[in-house]
Amino acid sequence: MKRTLSAVAALSLAVLGIAVAPSAAWAATTTVSGTVTDAALNPIVGAKVRYLTANSEYDFYTDSAGHYGGPISPESYVVKFQAAGFAAEYFDDSVTLAGATPRVLAQGSDTVSDAVLGAESTLSGTITAYTGDPVQAGVQLFSENDGWESVGYVQSSSVDGGYDFGGLAAGNYKISVVSPDSDDLVDEWYSDRLTEVEATIITVPPVGSATADVQLAEGAIIGGSVKNTIGSPVDMQLFASNTIQPDAVRAITSGGVYSFSGLAPANYTISTYEHDLGGFFAAQTLPPVAAVVGSPATADIVVTPALPAESEITDEIVPHSGPLVVAPGGTYTWTVPSDEDSDVYAILYSTPVYIGAAPAAVNGVATLTLTIPSDTAPGAHKLSISSYSDSHEGTQIERGYFALTVLAATGPTVDPGTDPATAVGAGGDPSEGTAPHGAAASLANTGLPAAPILAVAPMLLVAGVLLRTVHRRRA
Numbered sequence: 001m002k003r004t005l006s007a008v009a010a011l012s013l014a015v016l017g018i019a020v021a022p023s024a025a026w027a028a029t030t031t032v033s034g035t036v037t038d039a040a041l042n043p044i045v046g047a048k049v050r051y052l053t054a055n056s057e058y059d060f061y062t063d064s065a066g067h068y069g070g071p072i073s074p075e076s077y078v079v080k081f082q083a084a085g086f087a088a089e090y091f092d093d094s095v096t097l098a099g100a101t102p103r104v105l106a107q108g109s110d111t112v113s114d115a116v117l118g119a120e121s122t123l124s125g126t127i128t129a130y131t132g133d134p135v136q137a138g139v140q141l142f143s144e145n146d147g148w149e150s151v152g153y154v155q156s157s158s159v160d161g162g163y164d165f166g167g168l169a170a171g172n173y174k175i176s177v178v179s180p181d182s183d184d185l186v187d188e189w190y191s192d193r194l195t196e197v198e199a200t201i202i203t204v205p206p207v208g209s210a211t212a213d214v215q216l217a218e219g220a221i222i223g224g225s226v227k228n229t230i231g232s233p234v235d236m237q238l239f240a241s242n243t244i245q246p247d248a249v250r251a252i253t254s255g256g257v258y259s260f261s262g263l264a265p266a267n268y269t270i271s272t273y274e275h276d277l278g279g280f281f282a283a284q285t286l287p288p289v290a291a292v293v294g295s296p297a298t299a300d301i302v303v304t305p306a307l308p309a310e311s312e313i314t315d316e317i318v319p320h321s322g323p324l325v326v327a328p329g330g331t332y333t334w335t336v337p338s339d340e341d342s343d344v345y346a347i348l349y350s351t352p353v354y355i356g357a358a359p360a361a362v363n364g365v366a367t368l369t370l371t372i373p374s375d376t377a378p379g380a381h382k383l384s385i386s387s388y389s390d391s392h393e394g395t396q397i398e399r400g401y402f403a404l405t406v407l408a409a410t411g412p413t414v415d416p417g418t419d420p421a422t423a424v425g426a427g428g429d430p431s432e433g434t435a436p437h438g439a440a441a442s443l444a445n446t447g448l449p450a451a452p453i454l455a456v457a458p459m460l461l462v463a464g465v466l467l468r469t470v471h472r473r474r475a
Helices: 007-015 450-474
Strands: 032-037 046-051 056-059 069-074 075-081 110-113 115-117 121-129 138-143 149-155 160-168 172-177 200-202 209-211 212-214 220-227 237-241 250-251 258-261 264-270 290-291 331-337 346-350 352-359 365-372 379-391 394-404
Touching: 007 209, 007 220, 056 069, 075 200, 121 172, 121 200, 138 160, 149 160, 172 212, 200 209, 220 290, 237 258, 250 258, 258 264, 346 365, 352 365
Parallel strands: 032 110, 032 115, 121 209, 121 212
Antiparallel strands: 032 069, 046 056, 046 075, 121 160, 138 149, 138 172, 172 200, 220 258, 237 250, 237 264, 264 290, 331 365, 346 352, 346 379, 379 394
């Protein structure tokens, strides 16, 4: 757990001469203290003293006498001292994390760790665009002294693009520059590199300064739309990633439209976020898209709903109209109750298959015209109707179903153009659905095959006539 005091509050207390320590609620069982001074042994006010372990950080700030102290958990720590205008260092007089002397705190102990800080070194420069204009960008500093961890972050000036890092010890550094999201500039590591591994090392001398200017290159653009299968826009998060840079770039669609700008030339994989919108839509990943500077690429996405397990569809609904018995390959229309804020989506179970969508409901009723897959097995099924609504409170998903019987397709036993749902008296309405011509729809066959019976029928008829004639003669 990271436990850090507010620097502003801590400094205010320090000015009042009050030693600043972590909250007593931490149930600490040992105490640390010390004094931070300059080379002339003058106290440094507001210096930050950080006690670090692999899993936690404790920050203290010095008071007007340069003193700090407070309770802390008994563990082994490295201690880092930092103050404006002075070079950062670790206990005991080490500028590197690797050379720091650990402070092993025993339960109930009172351990003193003092520091005398020397003069600082600095690193500064300017951030400009490929056009030469200044850029207000984020500049992050990484230090070899600290195991290449981040040790600072500043914003360059919008006036001249200038930035400055102070309070540095002599050593090797790297910087990364992130341009504003609205710009078409490529983020980079100094100098003109896309990854930290390739970054140019900047050497800062003792009690001196170094300069690192960065000119950001023009980036490529990939844009497009996100829609559902009936063409309605869908707003969601997208990510673009390539094999060169480790971090993906995020975009959020607006009105179903998205744009990734400031991309380094490369092949990008565009993907949706599987947990977005409550996981309503199935995750998708597009084939690689080439990003070329000066030639915007287009990559449109069509999303379909995720297919939850049938056991998750438990709320039964009653359609306002439409058949409850259908034929494979037939097209039918239903009206169903639905929310008016979202399109509605239909999934046929038992083996889930998405079969279509309809626009958002009007007056609480949505109209769905759907085709039953031709390979649907005969028998009992569920037709699930789902929708979602998204707001600042989160995504609300509604799912319901009604029972559906699918007939078996057995051959042309009804006249072409006749709705088999009507022919079998199963609640169908010719105006609400059409089965494929030349394909019959009936319940699963039972009893004897029809062909042998038809072959024997004429012989039975002749035998019946002869028997009737004999009977009359005897009479």
